[in-house]
Structure formats: C-alpha cells, structure tokens
Amino acid sequence: MKNLRIIGYGKDKGNKIIRFDNNIRHRMDDTQSHYTMSVNAVEKALLSAECAIDDMDLIVYASAVGYQPIPCSAALILDKLEPSGPIPCMDINTTCTSFITALDTISYMVHEGRYNRVLILSAETASLGINPEQKESYELFSDGAAAVIVEKDESAESGVMFGVWKTWTQGVHDTEIRGGLSSLHPRHYTEENKNEYLFDMNGPKVLRLVAKKIPEFVEQLEKESGMSLGDIDLIIPHQASRALPLIMEKLGIKEGKYMNHVEDYGNMIAASIPYMLCLALEEKRIKKGNTILLFGTAAGMTISGLIMRI
C-alpha cells in the first residue's frame, strides 16, 4: 500500500440550473469562470484541511482541458491562490480519469517521502465546448471543480492499495475536441469548421467499446489486486452517461454500492470522480477504514481503477 490519507476536500459547480426532462445540469453563470470554480474548490479544501496554500508541497492540476496552452494550469491556478513562496506545479492528463491517474502516480512520491502534502485539482468547463447539434452530449455535461488534499499517512492505515489504467486506441477518435492546439490552430476557425472546435462524441460507439472492454478490465483488476468488487465498501465511478446503471449491472454491482448522480449532476469530465468523492465524504457515505474504488472511462479510450483505504 502507498500510505496517504485525505485531509481536506472542496468542490464548486455551475450556478445556473438547466433541466432536460428529469436531468439537472449545472452550468456557469456570468459571474463564474473556470478560475472562480477552481479557486472556490481549492479554498474549501484548504479550509477543511486547516491548511494554507503555503503548506502544500506539490500542486497537481488533473483535468482534460486547461486554462491556457502555456503555461501549465497548475501554475496558473497557484498564482490565483497567492502563495508566499515557490511550490512545485504540474499537470497530469488522461481526460476524464485524470484525477485517478494523478492520485495513483503521486501516491508513489508521497509514500517515498518526496512530498508530504499534495493538492490535486480537477476543474472543467464543458459548457464552453458542447455542440447544440449533438443532443446527447449537449444534455449530458455540467461545469464543476473538485479539490482533494492528501498527506502521507505515517500510521500506514490509509492509502492507495492498487491502481491500474489502460488505453485502447481503437476508441481514440470517438470522443474528441479536435481544434484549439497544434492539429488545428485557432487561426483556422471559420463558420464552416466551427464544430471542429467543439466536443464531438460518437456515444453508441463509445458505449459498445466500453461494454466490451470493461468486464476484462475488472477481471484483471480483481486478479492483480487480490481483491474482489465485493470487498469494496463504495464504488465512485465517473458519471460518464445515463448508461452508468447498465454498465454497473453488467459488472454485477448493485444499486446503493456506487455513487450514481448522473441525473442530478451530469458529467463534469475529469471533475466528476473527485466531485463524487467529495460528496461521498460530505454525506458520510464513507468513513475511515472503508475501502473505495475510483473507477472510470475516458476519451482515448481509457479505463482506470484505483482501490484506496480511506
């Protein structure tokens, strides 16, 4: 086990509530931005950890889309938090599962004593990039941010027990924003190609690939971790789509054993998993000693899983 424990968490979401049938979506209003949601989430996390930004030893921005192409987003958000001295900053990105990858990766550095206290922030503004012509994704996403602070657990009671992720590239072009960086620079933006700069998802194709690969992924996760899904107190999945209960049923996971808030929160891209983790902690659905599985699919197509003792 890589010893670390959660000492603080915070979240924020879009203030504007939009309804599509029974589904509630949270999107930024005119007073909000990617930065305001990020700062709010981090400030709440610092408050709950009884820490200041200067107490952090590493800042990780773990999201699909950043604030700017240069510099890295961790540096940009650290600046807003007004540290009194330098702190290492880095971005980690595996799209929707970025938070899992970040926690998994940095758990090695925390365990080895390289960093004692790490802030991980996932923040996404899907509403800026969705396409009204694609009803499925247009009605799916919310804007949100979630920050989690972890610290080395000297007692060795809490930590990351197992992590794995894999990318099947046959799904690489099924979930994309193609324009904005090197492949299609903003200077090429026109009325004709504007959709290239928006989110584009082939939902049914993604779902078919996910449904095909998820059982073998979970089988490997159980085998390599030496744990079964039955050992897990609560599964915290990415809120990928309204198909979440179907996927969970396929894996034999019963309702009540996992966080399912697609109806009331939607998909917040990389912010979904840490947002649901914050919600589970807030609502006391998990407590010290519990074992949780963070689990999700991402554009790529990537599947990630991480088992943690809280």
Added chain:
Amino acid sequence: MKNLRIIGYGKDKGNKIIRFDNNIRHRMDDTQSHYTMSVNAVEKALLSAECAIDDMDLIVYASAVGYQPIPCSAALILDKLEPSGPIPCMDINTTCTSFITALDTISYMVHEGRYNRVLILSAETASLGINPEQKESYELFSDGAAAVIVEKDESAESGVMFGVWKTWTQGVHDTEIRGGLSSLHPRHYTEENKNEYLFDMNGPKVLRLVAKKIPEFVEQLEKESGMSLGDIDLIIPHQASRALPLIMEKLGIKEGKYMNHVEDYGNMIAASIPYMLCLALEEKRIKKGNTILLFGTAAGMTISGLIMRI
C-alpha cells in the same frame, strides 16, 4: 536512487532551415506535422532499443502543447504507432521542463516495479504559434521531437539520483499562449485579438527572474542531493535562449561542461532537453557510469533539475 536506465532514444526536427544572423532554426516544411515528427522520434527510439511499441508498459507525452484538447496526446500518438493491444497513456506538463518532470515522476513507479519499460515523448511545434511582431521569440524557436525509452535497471547501476522542481508564480504571465482553451475559446478569434492565440514572452523580465532565482535553486539542489555541480560529468540544460552561456557563467559552470546548441538548434520548448540528451548520447559525450544533470527553466516560472547516473 530510483533504478532505471535509458535503453533507446530517437529524435526528429523541422526540415526547413531558417537563418537569423548566425542562428540556425529548424522548422516544419509542408510534408511535416507535429505527428510526423513525433512518430519519427518514437520509431527511432524503438529501433535503437530493439523494441516494438507493444513492449512498452506506459506511454508518457511530456510537452507543453498537445495535438488536441481531447483526448490526451499520449493516446493520440499511441494510435499512430498501431499497438496490438492496450497500453496505459498519460500526459505530463510543466511546459519547457515537462521531460524532466515526467522522468522524475515515473522513476518512482519504475523503481517500485509498477512499470518496467516506459516511453517518454516530448514534441513541440513552436512555429505554429510564434508572433512575427516579437522578434526575440520569433527568431528563437525550432520545431522538434525527442523520445526516450527507459527500463528498470535490475543491476542498480543506473538511475535517477535526485530531482527537484519549483514554480515561482510571479513569472506566470511573462511567458504565455493565452488563447485556445478555456480562458479564451477559439470561437472568439478575430483579426484584432489574434495575438492572444500566439506565443507572448517578456524576455527581459523572464531573464531577470531566472537570474535572481537560479542561484538559490542550484544551492538547494546541491545541498539536498549531497552533490556539487563539480560531480556532474555533463549538464544538459534547456536551450532557453541566447543568454544560456551568461546563466551558466553566473553559476560557475565552464564551457564544455554543458550542452550549448542554441545557435544551431534554437529552443524546442519541451523537446529541447530530451533532444540535447539524445544528441549527447549519439555523439558519445556521455557514457555508462557518467552522472548528468538535466536542468531548465519553464513558463510558470518553473526551475527543474534532475541528476541521473547513465
């Protein structure tokens, strides 16, 4: 020490040679792209390691700017390399020092046996984003890609001996591309604000901050690593600017003790450090048993250092 050794490396650069006085810059011609340079660098690295892409246990894209906003660039480049099965993919970004951060971070996972063989790719296409009105940066950058394959070193003879990086956010707005992601979406691109989507650097201000912080950074690096710059066989610095010899002189590092190719290669953003590492290996300036320091500054403003026994 985190045990790992370099088993392969490869690089590519822009085919078009442009001269500014004595300075040679390499920029993409019409047959090249971010992808072609990336694939070439990776294929050369695989060839020199006598490996296939399927032999890799993790793919890390370590650069400032990616191919697309979604999905992550590691997944997009893995797809071009036609793997026969899934491989974990992730992006790590600290702008110009991304390669150092990636090698430093994954060294913990390799040492612990999580991954045996890791491909790290840094690839940048600065020529797409430079502003002709900013002479200093317009004449500084080249396009390039460099890939390095590392493997766990069971003999414990080679590895990462020490790593450190820090971000001083008072320099966060001195080196930027502001437009393209959430802060300024491509839909807002106009003739009037087009420079917001291009590279913008306040060179003299960056240099003042770097010159002020680098001596204390190196002092800390020497103290915490227990090594002095005199113990290093070759320093491989980021080719940040023509001020490189001045900075090195300030640190008491003699000519011939560091890679200085700003005149003939320019600044390749995150690709510079691994490109210079490849060149040093190719030219046999370093050999097994040597100790090297990868060192550089990045937008943020970040300074990074990593000591490795080859």
